[in-house]
Amino acid sequence: MEANKTKKLRSKRRVERTSNAVGYVILTVISIIWIIPYFYLILQSFRGEPGAYTTYLIPKEFTVDNYVKLFTDKSLFNFPRWYANTFITALFVCVIQTVIVLATSFALSRMRFRGRKGLMNLLLVLGMFPGFMSMTAVYFVLKEIGLTQSLVGLILVYVASSAMGYYISKGFFDTIPKSLDEAAKIDGASQHTIFFKIILPLAKPIVVYTVLTAFLAPWGEYMFSSLLMFGDQTKFNVANGLRQMLQRENIAQYFTRFCAGAVLVSVPIAALFIWLQKYYVEGVTGGAVKG
Amino acid sequence: MVDLEYLKKNPIQKFFYRFGNFFRGLPKAFANFFKMIWRGICAFAMRIASVFQEVYRAAKYGDWKTRMSFVVMGFGHITRKQVLRGFVYLLFEVIFILYLTLFGWKYLVKMGSLGDVAMAEEFNEELGIFEYIYYDNSMLILLYSVLTIFFICAFVYMWYQNLRTCNVLQEMEEIGKTLPNTKDAVRSMINEQYYKTLLAVPMLGILVFTIIPIVFMMLIAFTNYDQVHMPPSKLFDWVGTENFETILGGSGVTGPAFAYTFREVLIWTLLWAFFATFTNYILGMLVALLINKKGIRFKKMWRTILIFSVAVPQFVSLLLMSQMLAGEGIVNNLLKSWGWIEESIPFLTDGVAAKITVIVVNIWIGIPFTVLITTGILMNIPADLYESAKIDGASPLRMYMKITLPYMWFVTTPYLINTFVGNINNFNVIFLLTGGNPLSLDLQNAGQTDLLITWLYKLTYNEQNYSFAAVIGIITFVIIAAISLIFYNKSKAVKNEEEFM
Numbered sequence: 001m002e003a004n005k006t007k008k009l010r011s012k013r014r015v016e017r018t019s020n021a022v023g024y025v026i027l028t029v030i031s032i033i034w035i036i037p038y039f040y041l042i043l044q045s046f047r048g049e050p051g052a053y054t055t056y057l058i059p060k061e062f063t064v065d066n067y068v069k070l071f072t073d074k075s076l077f078n079f080p081r082w083y084a085n086t087f088i089t090a091l092f093v094c095v096i097q098t099v100i101v102l103a104t105s106f107a108l109s110r111m112r113f114r115g116r117k118g119l120m121n122l123l124l125v126l127g128m129f130p131g132f133m134s135m136t137a138v139y140f141v142l143k144e145i146g147l148t149q150s151l152v153g154l155i156l157v158y159v160a161s162s163a164m165g166y167y168i169s170k171g172f173f174d175t176i177p178k179s180l181d182e183a184a185k186i187d188g189a190s191q192h193t194i195f196f197k198i199i200l201p202l203a204k205p206i207v208v209y210t211v212l213t214a215f216l217a218p219w220g221e222y223m224f225s226s227l228l229m230f231g232d233q234t235k236f237n238v239a240n241g242l243r244q245m246l247q248r249e250n251i252a253q254y255f256t257r258f259c260a261g262a263v264l265v266s267v268p269i270a271a272l273f274i275w276l277q278k279y280y281v282e283g284v285t286g287g288a289v290k291g
Numbered sequence: 292m293v294d295l296e297y298l299k300k301n302p303i304q305k306f307f308y309r310f311g312n313f314f315r316g317l318p319k320a321f322a323n324f325f326k327m328i329w330r331g332i333c334a335f336a337m338r339i340a341s342v343f344q345e346v347y348r349a350a351k352y353g354d355w356k357t358r359m360s361f362v363v364m365g366f367g368h369i370t371r372k373q374v375l376r377g378f379v380y381l382l383f384e385v386i387f388i389l390y391l392t393l394f395g396w397k398y399l400v401k402m403g404s405l406g407d408v409a410m411a412e413e414f415n416e417e418l419g420i421f422e423y424i425y426y427d428n429s430m431l432i433l434l435y436s437v438l439t440i441f442f443i444c445a446f447v448y449m450w451y452q453n454l455r456t457c458n459v460l461q462e463m464e465e466i467g468k469t470l471p472n473t474k475d476a477v478r479s480m481i482n483e484q485y486y487k488t489l490l491a492v493p494m495l496g497i498l499v500f501t502i503i504p505i506v507f508m509m510l511i512a513f514t515n516y517d518q519v520h521m522p523p524s525k526l527f528d529w530v531g532t533e534n535f536e537t538i539l540g541g542s543g544v545t546g547p548a549f550a551y552t553f554r555e556v557l558i559w560t561l562l563w564a565f566f567a568t569f570t571n572y573i574l575g576m577l578v579a580l581l582i583n584k585k586g587i588r589f590k591k592m593w594r595t596i597l598i599f600s601v602a603v604p605q606f607v608s609l610l611l612m613s614q615m616l617a618g619e620g621i622v623n624n625l626l627k628s629w630g631w632i633e634e635s636i637p638f639l640t641d642g643v644a645a646k647i648t649v650i651v652v653n654i655w656i657g658i659p660f661t662v663l664i665t666t667g668i669l670m671n672i673p674a675d676l677y678e679s680a681k682i683d684g685a686s687p688l689r690m691y692m693k694i695t696l697p698y699m700w701f702v703t704t705p706y707l708i709n710t711f712v713g714n715i716n717n718f719n720v721i722f723l724l725t726g727g728n729p730l731s732l733d734l735q736n737a738g739q740t741d742l743l744i745t746w747l748y749k750l751t752y753n754e755q756n757y758s759f760a761a762v763i764g765i766i767t768f769v770i771i772a773a774i775s776l777i778f779y780n781k782s783k784a785v786k787n788e789e790e791f792m
Contacts, residue, residue, distance in 0.1 A: 012619045020587060023584060023586075025580055026581060027582070030597075031593065031597075034600050034655070034659065037612065038611075040615065041611055052614075052623060053621060054624065055623065055624040055625070056624075060620060101495070103488065103493060104493045106489060107485070107486040108404070111486040113486050119490075122685060124586065125414065126501055126502065128712070128768050128772050128775065130504055130747060130764050131500075131716075132718070132744060132747055132748055132764075133504075133505065133747065133760070133761065133765075133767075133768075134507075136511075136751055136757055137501055137505075137508055139509075140434060141434070141499075141504075144434075154744045160497070160501070161497055161498030162673065163493035163496065163499065164501070188484070190431050190478075190481050190482040191483075191486075192481035192485055192688050195407050220604040220605045220607075222606060222722065222723065223719075226752075231753075238604040238744070239604070242606075242607075243543065243606075246610060246614065262611065265570040265604060265607060266603045266604060269602065270599060270602070271602075272322050273602035273792060274595070274602050277663070280490060280663075281663055281664065281667060284664055285667060285668065285706075287638065288498070
C-alpha cells in the first residue's frame with residue numbers, strides 16, 4: 001500500500017517534470033521568436049556593407065557610421081529635426097492632454113449636473129466615428145488659418161479631442177469614496193480644492209498612466225502627421241520620416257540608417273515604458289475591465 | 292425555458308439554444324434602442340417647451356430691465372450688479388452680429404446652391420492680359436455655412452440663458468433677496484459650477500475639432516466633391532443620396548466596381564477584426580497561463596522579454612517586419628540559403644498570403660500586450676475552482692474551457708469590445724505593414740488587405756475623392772455603432788454578477 005502510494009507520487013512528479021520541460025521549450029521558442037527581429041534590427045544598424053538586404057544574419061563588417069551619418073548627413077533626411085519635432089509634440093501633447101482628460105474625468109465623475117449622462121453618451125457616440133473622417137474638414141480649417149505644415153496644428157489635432165478619452169480615468173475616480181468629498185465640503189473646501197488637494201493625490205496611478213500614454217502616442221502616430229505635414233519633410237515626425245527611408249527609391253541606400261534611427265527611437269521609449277509599465281497595466285485593466 | 296430544462300440539454304443543444312436566443316434578443320435590443328431614442332426626443336421636446344415658457348414669462352412679467360435684455364443681452368445683469376456676466380453676454384452679442392453681417396451671411400445664403408461661378412476669365416485692362424478671377428468656393432461656402440449655423444445655435448442658446456437668468460434675478464429682487472455680485476459669480480465658478488470651468492476648454496475642442504468637422508463631412512457625403520469637382524477652379528454640388536447608391540447598390544458608371552470593392556473591403560475588415568481580436572486574446576492568455584504555471588521558473592524574465600516588444604514603438608516593429616518579410620527580405624533570403632525554398636514566399640505580395648501574414652504579424656505584435664493585461668486578472672481567479680476541478684478529474688483543456696475562459700470572458704468583455712472596435716479602425720498595422728497592398732485590378736483605389744479605414748485614407752490622401760471617403764466614414768460609424776450596441780446590450784443582458792463571487 002505504502003509502496004504503491006510513493007510509486008504514484010513519483011509518477012505524478014515525473015508527469016509534472018515533463019510538462020514543465022515542455023513549458024520551458026515553448027517559452028524559449030516564443031522568446032526567440034519575439035527577440036530575434038529586434039536582434040536583427042540592432043545588428044543591421046551596425047552593418048558596414050551597403051544595400052538593403054543581405055543573405056546572412058550577422059554583418060561581415062561592424063560600424064557606427066549609420067548612427068553618425070544620421071546626424072551629419074542631412075542632405076535628404078533630417079533625422080535630428082524629426083526627433084526634435086516628435087519630442088516637442090509629445091511634450092506639449094502630454095501636458096495639455098493630461099490636463100484636459102483629468103479635468104473632464106473629474107467633472108463627469110465627481111460632480112452631478114444636468115446633461116451629464118447626455119454628454120457622456122454624446123462622447124461615446126462621437127468616438128465611434130473614424131477619427132480620420134473629421135480630419136479632412138480639420139485640414140481645410142487649419143489650412144485656412146495657416147496651421148498646416150506646422151507643429152502647432154499637429155498638437156492641436158492631437159489634443160483637441162482628447163476629452164473623449166475620459167473613460168479610463170473617470171472609472172478610476174469613481175472608485176474613490178464619495179465620503180471624502182463630503183467631509184471636505186463640510187470643512188468648507190470648494191470643488192476646486194477637493195480636486196487638487198484630495199482627488200489628484202489619491203489618483204497618482206491614473207495620472208501617471210495618462211501622462212505616459214499621452215507622451216507615447218505621438219511617437220508612433222503616422223496617419224494625421226502624414227496628412228498634415230504633406231510636402232514639408234522638415235516637419236515630419238519620426239514615424240513618418242523613417243518610413244520615407246524605406247520607400248523604393250531610398251531603401252538601398254538608407255536601410256541600415258533606418259535601423260539605426262529606429263534603435264535611437266526605440267531605446268528611450270522602451271526604457272520609459274518598462275520603467276512605468278506597472279501604471280500602464282493598472283490603467284488599462286482598471287478602466288477597461290470590470291472586476 | 293426554466294434553468295433546469297436548460298441544464299438537462301447536451302452541449303450542442305445548449306449552443307443552439309443560446310445561438311437562437313442571441314438572434315431572438317436582437318429585435319428587442321433594437322426596440323430598446325429606438326425606445327431610448329424616442330425617450331430622448333420626448334425629453335428634448337419638453338426642453339424646447341420650457342424654453343418657450345421662459346421666454347414667454349420674460350415677455351409678460353418682466354420689468355423694463357428684463358425686457359430690455361431681449362434686445363441688449365446682459366442688460367438685466369449689468370443693472371442688477373452682475374456687471375461681468377452682463378458684459379460677457381453683451382460682448383457675445385456684438386461679436387455674433389458682426390460675424391453674421393460681415394461674414395457668415397454671405398456664405399449661408401449660398402448654401403443651397405454651393406455657388407454659381409467658380410472661376411472666370413476676365414480681361415485686365417491695366418495689364419492688357421486675361422486673368423483668372425476666383426469667385427465661389429463650394430468647399431468654403433459649405434464649411435462657413437456649417438460654422439455659421441453652429442454659431443447661430445450658440446447665439447440662440449445664449450440669448451435664452453440671458454433671459455432665463457434675468458428672470459431669476461428679477462424674482463430675487465422682488466422677494467428682497469440680496470443679489471449675487473460678480474465676486475459671488477466667480478466663487479461659484481470654482482465651486483457649485485466648477486464643472487463648467489473644467490469642461491469649457493475640452494468641450495470647445497471637441498466642438499471645433501470633432502463635431503463641426505463630422506457634420507461637415509456628413510454633408511460632404513451628399514455632394515460630388517472629388518478630383519473633377521475641386522475648388523477653387525470648379526464647383527461641387529448637392530447630389531442627394533447618389534454616392535450611397537453607388538457604393539452600396541452599384542448604380543452609375545463606376546458603381547459596380549465601387550460596390551464590389553466595398554463588399555470585399557467590408558468582409559475583410561470584419562474578418563480581420565474578428566481574427567485579430569480573438570487570436571490575440573486566446574493565444575495571449577495561453578502564454579500568460581504558461582508563464583503563471585506552477586513550477587515554471589524565471590517568470591519575470593519571460594515576461595520582460597515579451598513586454599520588451601510592447602515597449603518598442605509599434606511603427607518600428609511593423610516597418611521592421613514589412614522589411615523582413617519582403618520578397619528579397621532576410622526571411623526569404625535565409626530560407627533560400629538554407630535550401631528550404633527555391634522561390635521567395637510571397638508573404639506580402641500575394642492576396643491570400645498577405646492576409647494571413649497580416650494576421651500572424653498582428654499575433655506577434657499583440658500577444659505580449661494580452662500577456663501584460665491578463666496576467667494580473669488570471670492570478671485573481673480563485674484557486675479553489677481549479678483545485679476542485681482537479682479532484683473531479685478534469686483535464687487541463689477542460690479546466691481552461693470551463694473555468695479560465697468563462698471567467699476571463701466575463702471580466703474582460705468591455706476590453707474585448709474596445710479591442711474589436713479598435714481593430715476595425717486599426718490603421719497602423721495594415722498601413723505600415725502592407726500599405727493595403729497587394730493591388731488588384733478588380734478593386735477601386737484599394738488593395739487586397741485594405742480595411743475600411745485605410746481605404747478611407749487612400750480615397751482622401753491619394754484620390755481626393757472626399758465625397759466617397761465621407762460615405763465610407765459614415766458606413767464605418769454605422770457598423771461600429773451597431774456592433775457596440777448589440778454587444779453592450781448582450782453583455783448587460785447576460786450579466787450574472789454572482790457567478791464568480
